[in-house]
Amino acid sequence: MPDAASRLKGLAEQLAGEPLPLRIRAWDGSLAGPPGAPTLVVRDRRALRRLLWKPGELGLARAWVAGDLDVEGDLYPALELLAGLVWERDEDARTLARALRDPRVRAAVRGLVALAGLPLPPAPPREEARRPRRGLHTRRSDRRAVSHHYDVGNDFYELVLGPSMVYSCAYWPAPDSTLETAQRDKLELVCRKLALKPGQRLLDVGCGWGSLALHAAREHGVDVVGITLSREQAAYARKRVADEGLADRVEIRVQDYRDVEDGPYDALSSIGMAEHVGAGRYLDYATGLHRLLRPGGRLLDHQIARRPHRDESAHDADPFIDAYVFPDGELQPVGTTVTQLERAGFEVRDVESIREHYALTLRRWVANLEAGWERAVRLAGPGRARVWRLYMAASALSFERNRIGVNQVLAVKTTGSGDSGMPLRSRTWN
Structure with missing residues (x-):
């Protein structure tokens, strides 16, 4: 059975529809990806649950703030690559309901659910602002x-x-x-x-x-x-x-x-x-x-x-x-x-x-x-x-x-x- 990093890399590429320009180091110590590329460290499979429950930027941010995700080496090249994969994609393409129409995407999500373990939403890190979205700018x-x-x-x-x-x-x-x-x-x-x-x-x-x-x-x-x-x-x-x-x-x-x-x-x-x-x-x-x-x-x-x-x-x-x-x-x-x-x-x-x-x-x-x-x-x-x-x-x-x-x-x-x-x-x- 493939190690966690190889499985993550394959599933990420399946979701993105293109090769992943990052190395991945997983919680089991395994490493996968092109040598010399920035390394995304997935310290805990809890990061996957955060991404599954909040796909896109907020899920990534929660995993980062909680310490479930990290970058080894220079942060800027890794962020540049992630920007192309996450932040700069067309908004409609990032909508989960639209993306799930693709059988390839559905299969990748099932694979992530299996790899993530119990599919319960982790609590947001305490640094997250919690306030009602009404009465703004009073x-x-x-x-x-x-x-x-x-x-x-x-x-x-x-x-x-x-x-x-x-x-x-x-x-x-x-x-x-x-x-x-x-x-x-x-x-x-x-x-x-x-x-x-x-x-x-x-x-x-x-x-x-x-x-x-x-x-x-x-x-x-x-x-x-x-x-x-x-x-x-x-x-x-x-x-x-x-x-x-x-x-x-x-x-x-x-x-x-x-x-x-x-x-x-x-x-x-x-x-x-x-x-x-x-x-x-x-x-x-x-x-x-x-x-x-x-x-x-x-x-x-x-x-x-x-x-x-x-x-x-x-x-x-x-x-x-x-x-x-x-x-x-x-x-x-x-x-x-x-x-x-x-x-x-x-x-x-x-x-x-x-x-x-x-x-x-x-x-x-x-x-x-x-x-x-x-x-x-x-x-x-x-x-x-x-x-x-x-x-x-x-x-x-x-x-x-x-x-x-x-x-x-x-x-x-x-x-x-x-x-x-x-x-x-x-x-x-x-």
């Missing part, structure tokens, strides 16, 4: 979603992000620059696009650990209000503010964006925040920001974008990201974002795509995580550490493959006379 649900992702522990984020403590795309002068240099350049780019001047007021919506607020106050002399829903972030940011002697210039609040009433501000920044707002509430979000901005003031919206679908009504959230990373997060095409900002009353003056910059950033974060893996596991637990490694590595490949992008959108609240206050050559950012 104040309560947003607090819960933000806490799931950001209240993992500031020490864990320090390990991943490095000294800059910036959790958004850096701006790289060169691929071999340091992460700290690239993040400092991003913060400075945001401030220059906003044309910050001493004495102005900046509202940083989704301020994270306070890096932009500190940079703007220290380097540009502005007064900053930073808001976040994460109490851990706020405590960390307040300590940084006090340590730098900027408590008279920077205020960090635990506050929902819908509750900010102390405008007008001279400038607004929304860096990696709008992904949490939700498509159905985005116009309200943009309208609220427009209301908080003085005439002639600028908004810098730094936001991840997905590619448009032919049928936008059929779009669903990424199952792994929604369950383990950003619960209730939603991405929009950049064209939709621009339209919504203009519907809210803004004049959009510049859109800069920095997609390749995010791929570089994510690869550095993954490298930081892998270099400090044992400490990361102690700080956040093995399941959470595995979530972050998978999502950051897979996201890096998604940016590289142009499956998602990231853009900085500069918008202005023009005066009643139509004055934008923008220079004739806006790319000078002054």
Whole structure:
């Protein structure tokens, strides 16, 4: 009788309808597949039960987070191969009911059931977000979603992000620059696009650990209000503010964006925040920001974008990201974002795509995580550490493959006379 790895390889190829470009190491120590190829480690037959009960991405993710699946060696080549087999196939072809019409597929599934053992659904790993799918993007649900992702522990984020403590795309002068240099350049780019001047007021919506607020106050002399829903972030940011002697210039609040009433501000920044707002509430979000901005003031919206679908009504959230990373997060095409900002009353003056910059950033974060893996596991637990490694590595490949992008959108609240206050050559950012 064939060993477990050979049986798995044969069944996987039967399901995929093509040779498997991976090696498989099974729970019995057996190995099958082309020499030199990335090795997918199936540590426990429980992984098969997860895939049978949740075919596709979510089943794979649960097996990965639980430690039932792993990769030996470089993670990126294995993910590239799995992307072609799982994530980039036609949606209809991934629908189990459709696939089971094929006798070959039915036979393969029967073989997997026999190999998996008792066909009971294993409980999801505890890191999976569990919440009702109704009442999305209320104040309560947003607090819960933000806490799931950001209240993992500031020490864990320090390990991943490095000294800059910036959790958004850096701006790289060169691929071999340091992460700290690239993040400092991003913060400075945001401030220059906003044309910050001493004495102005900046509202940083989704301020994270306070890096932009500190940079703007220290380097540009502005007064900053930073808001976040994460109490851990706020405590960390307040300590940084006090340590730098900027408590008279920077205020960090635990506050929902819908509750900010102390405008007008001279400038607004929304860096990696709008992904949490939700498509159905985005116009309200943009309208609220427009209301908080003085005439002639600028908004810098730094936001991840997905590619448009032919049928936008059929779009669903990424199952792994929604369950383990950003619960209730939603991405929009950049064209939709621009339209919504203009519907809210803004004049959009510049859109800069920095997609390749995010791929570089994510690869550095993954490298930081892998270099400090044992400490990361102690700080956040093995399941959470595995979530972050998978999502950051897979996201890096998604940016590289142009499956998602990231853009900085500069918008202005023009005066009643139509004055934008923008220079004739806006790319000078002054």
